[in-house]
Amino acid sequence: MSGWTQISGSAVALPDANIDTDQLIPARFMSQSRADGYGGFLLHDVREGTPGHPLNHHTPKVLVTGRNFGSGSSREAAVYALVDFGIRAVFAPSFGDIFAGNAVNNGLLAAQVDQATIETLLAHLGNGAEQAHVDLSTSRASIAGIEVRFALNPVHARKLINGWDDIDLTAQHADEINAFCAARHAAHSWAMPAT
Amino acid sequence: MNLHSTLLDKLWDAHEVLRREDGTSLLWVDRHLVHEGSHHAFAKLKSRGMPVAQPALTFGVVDHYAPTRAGDVAADIRKMIRTLGENAAETGIRLFDLHDPEQGIVHVVGPEQGLTLPGLLINCGDSHTSTHGAFGALAFGVGATEVAHILATQTIWQKRPKSMRITFDGQCAAGVTAKDMALHWIAALGADGAQGYAVEYAGTAVAALSMEGRLTLCNLSIEGGARMGLVAPDDVTFDYIKGRPFAPTGAAWEAAVADWRMLRSGRESTFAREVIFDAKKIAPTVTWGTSPEEALPITAKVPVPDQLGGKADHARASLDYMGLTAGMPLTDVKVDQVFIGSCTNGRIEDLRMAAAVLRGRKAVVPGLISPGSAQVKKQAEDEGLAQVFTQAGLEWAASGCSMCVGMNGDLVDAGKRCASSTNRNFKGRQGRGARTHLMSPAMVAAAAVTGHLADVRPLLEGRT
Incomplete structure (x- = not known):
């Protein structure tokens, strides 16, 4: 995964709340190989049923949307669909916890912004696409000419910027992990599966 | 005993290998459960040439794509199941394969086999991993990248959630179940009401629940936004675990129960x-x-919708999708079919409650019943429940995730309305354009015999 610090592109609005993972990628697509790309599956059934859907007319890098985005299942394929479509940042008042974790592991910024700011952005974007610029190094974005600040955990920022993989980070702690494992099973033998 | 520590704190501290400067903990994982959907993670591990760090702590289950009915199985479904089998064989992990007598939904099999124990940290690439918290285990769903990380290191980076306690005082009335308790709190607090929290369930109504009921309650935590649900273990928990295949025995059992009795929030x-x-x-x-x-x-x-303030737009869209008229009584909503099963409500007690309603009655709409595991299936057949269902005119199938998520081809057709004992009424969840109403298995049975959403309480009068 390659990292990024700044992106410029267009932003569109998806004003619904609770856009869940089953909408983001219907389950029937999840047996497909990632190598073929998941972008075409993004919000597939919603888009097909709504000719005027913004994602049928634009290929934005930024989405602005309602609360509880990405709620539901742990399917990382929901993030794959967004990333493969070309989206690098989603701005919303809140995100499903598992989705937010999956996002940072795939170079997707899940930027939490207060409800009032989101409503202002949604009103400015309407059904169209507007210019956007996002800068991870300053935790600031400009969307449709509106300046937005977002909270970003410093470790998540470093992961997004460097494209880091946790497995490499964790490998540095192998000795501590091995010691922990030995101590746990010595003190609590029941924690190992019987048989 | 520390009077201030919460159950969450005790479980967290017991698994923390180290903590990073930003407050994120590296946690030891006691049990890692994988399923067909874990193929992305195995591929990632393979591409890096890494082995599974702890195969003895890793268990595979065929559930999401498991066919539940006789007939041809689509090639892509067969491939998903075969790939898990190959990955399990290559990495040396125990697999509960499709025709294994202990196969079932991963969140039913874990408890049933004694793999789920109080005090453990349990991960699975499935959001309903919160289910296992019913035993006083720290259990939460993870994505594919995290699955790969756990396979490679048997650890996970995680920030400690905030603690939240939901107390149910008093007792539920007859016909009111753990499913109703869960839907009740989620309706009150919102689908993101517990986002960022681990929820500990407490109070007399929770203590009175069987393990099956506690599993249902914790299962639905994620539908209220909480990645983890918890119930402090007690004698109900220990009685359920004792003698299960992977549970500790002898001196280890005594030591375990002594440790487990400490797993409760302080006064x-x-x-x-x-x-x-x-x-x-x-x-x-x-x-x-x-x-x-x-x-x-x-x-x-x-x-x-106009009376719902900020949620009016969402409600309007929901009514449109669901094909409902504002102001109509819920009991006037006619259903086309019913489904009982899933990791939420596919256990033996769920089937007993449904059978109590269906016994001697006929369903007026078609329906499918998929037990949560092959063991539950056998037990239901031994108890005569399966016969109650088939005599009522419902289809009795094999175990798997089935019509909860439709990955195996058990789908609700577009525009059809299904009364369902499952966990998600999302657009398209049970099939493209499908309309889902969530409720308890007893309420699904009531819908089956009346043909519409119905109050189960009068139907239970004079029955147990």
Whole structure:
């Protein structure tokens, strides 16, 4: 995964709340190989049923949307669909916890912004696409000419910027992990599966 | 005993290998459960040439794509199941394969096999991993990248969630179940009401629940936004575990129970958020919309969006998708079919409750019943429950995730309305254009025999 610090592109609005993972990628697509790309599956059934859907007319890098985005299942394929479509940042008042974790592991910024700011952005974007610029190094974005600040955990920022993989980070702690494992099973033998 | 530590704190501290400067902990994983959907993670591991760090702590289950009915199986479904089999064989992990007598839904199999124990940290690439918290285990769902990380290191980076306690005082009335308790709190607090929290369930109505009921309650935590649900273990928990295949025995059992009795929040514990409900005020509850928060007592009417303030737009879209008229009584909503099963409500007690309603009655709409595991299936057949279902005219199938998520081809057709004992009423969840109403298995049975959403309580009079 390659990292990024700044992106410029267009932003569109998806004003619904609770856009869940089953909408983001219907389950029937999840047996497909990632190598073929998941972008075409993004919000597939919603888009097909709504000719005027913004994602049928634009290929934005930024989405602005309602609360509880990405709620539901742990399917990382929901993030794959967004990333493969070309989206690098989603701005919303809140995100499903598992989705937010999956996002940072795939170079997707899940930027939490207060409800009032989101409503202002949604009103400015309407059904169209507007210019956007996002800068991870300053935790600031400009969307449709509106300046937005977002909270970003410093470790998540470093992961997004460097494209880091946790497995490499964790490998540095192998000795501590091995010691922990030995101590746990010595003190609590029941924690190992019987048989 | 520390009077201030919460159950969450005790479990967290017991698994923390180290903590990073930003407050994120590296946690030891005691059990890692994988399923067909874990193929992305195995591929990632393989591409890096890494082995599974702890195959003895890793267990595979065929559930999401498991065919439940006789007939041809689509090539892509066969491939998903075969790939898990190959990955399990190559990495040396125990697999509960399709025709294994112990196969089932991963969140049913874990407890059933004694793999799920109090005090453990359990991960699985499935959001309903919160289910296992019913034993006083720290259990939460993870994505594919995290699955690969756990396979490679047997650890996970995680920030400690805030603690929240939801207390149900008093006792539920007859016909009111753990499913109703869950839908009740989610409707009250919202589908993101517990986001960022681990929820500990407490109170007399929770203590009175069987393990099956506690599993249902913790299972649905994620539908209220909480990645983890917890119930402090007690004698109900220990009695359930004792003698199960992977549970400790002999001296290890005695040591385990001694440790497990310490797993409860102290009297002086403070929670970041506390919410209290009166269990006796909870009615059988159904969803009317496309989010689990859109739930109401069966005695209510379909809401009028204009009266819902900030949620009006969502409600309008929900009514449109669901094909409902604002203000109509919920009991006037006719259903096309029913489904009983899933990791939420596919256990033996769920089937007993449904059978109590169906015994001697006929379903007036078609329906499918998929037990949560092959063991549950056998037990239901031994108890005569399967016969009750088939005599009522419902289809008795094999175990798997089935029509909860439709990956195996058990789908609800577009525009059809299904009364379902599952966990998500999302648009398209049970099939493209499918309309899902969530409710308890007993309430699904009531819908089956009446053909519409119905209050199960009168149907249970004079029955157990």
